Amino acid sequence: MAITQEPSRVFHDPLVGPEQTGLPDGFFDRLMFNLHPVDALSPSLITGFGIYPGKDTADGFVVVSDATEQRNLRFSTVLSATERDGAGPLRVEVVEPNRVWRLRLTQNEIGAEFDLTWRARTPAWFGEIAVTNASAQRTSFEHLFQSGHYEGSLTLDGTRVPVDGWYGQRDRSRGVRTMSGGQGLHIWYQAQFPDCSIGFLLVETRSHDRLLLEGAVMGEDGTLDGIVDVRHALEFTDGLDLVGGKVAVSTATGRTYLVDADARAGGGFMAGAGYGGHHGVSQGLDHVESDRFPLDGSVSPRMLDSALTDRLCAFTLDGVAGSGIFEFALTRSSSYRYRPSLR
Structure with a gap:
């Protein structure tokens, strides 16, 4: 399997319209936003929406985690x-491409509602990932x-919380992605600090070889420093x-960021x-379902249909406190045992 990555010149932020015809059967166009306080580990809200034109399907989700429970709406x-x-x-709106989005969630069975405006605080990292593999359909x-920062409010069980x-x-992805099997460790890391966000996607094989690394340190001053090693x-x-741990991030300008994460807050089970293979599966018109996970240790990534977890963490960088999402999956x-690469 060979992987190449080339930077995209322009990212078309709105979802593709019906005028886009001839798309591959496996084509998707998806967005995901997370939301959390600057200085607290509760609540954590993650929401997403995706379209699959070849399947004439659209779907989305909302996940809300607090100190005791995770609420799920699909x-x-x-x-x-x-x-x-x-x-x-859920309704989503591109107010200004690559700068401003509006997200609205009306009354539903998990007791969460919101009216949010997301505004960019850093430039975006974006690129095109091409994967050559044995399947008939090329991944690209x-x-x-x-x-970004948010404006608006989140309402939980009738209590309104300004945000x-x-x-x-936010995360946007579009194309055909068939990478599956053989992965050992997956990390999507988004550590937010007052002056920057450290964001990367790292995938390793079960034999601990690097399959994919992409990302950048995105500065509030408009700088974008590509990540070359993690x-x-x-x-x-x-x-x-995940309990926690350290990552050392090296960038194209020669800087190294040693970041510590405390992941004990719980929740964020995707x-x-x-994420257990249900996205893009047709369930007919206006299908809605929900459930709840207790956060008392009785639910873990090993027992769910997907190990993927988006954990709200407390981060520390050179004595500066931050917070953000540490997405992980083993x-x-x-045959696999986690092996650290930082000594």
């Missing part, structure tokens, strides 16, 4: 019956992530849950968002 519908601006109770997708100034990272020393439970293959 919804799906027929794409041709929508304006491509959301599904179920655009990928973007970018840090002005809260951190939030080493890690992490601690996981027997249930494959099985609740449909393979459940018995």
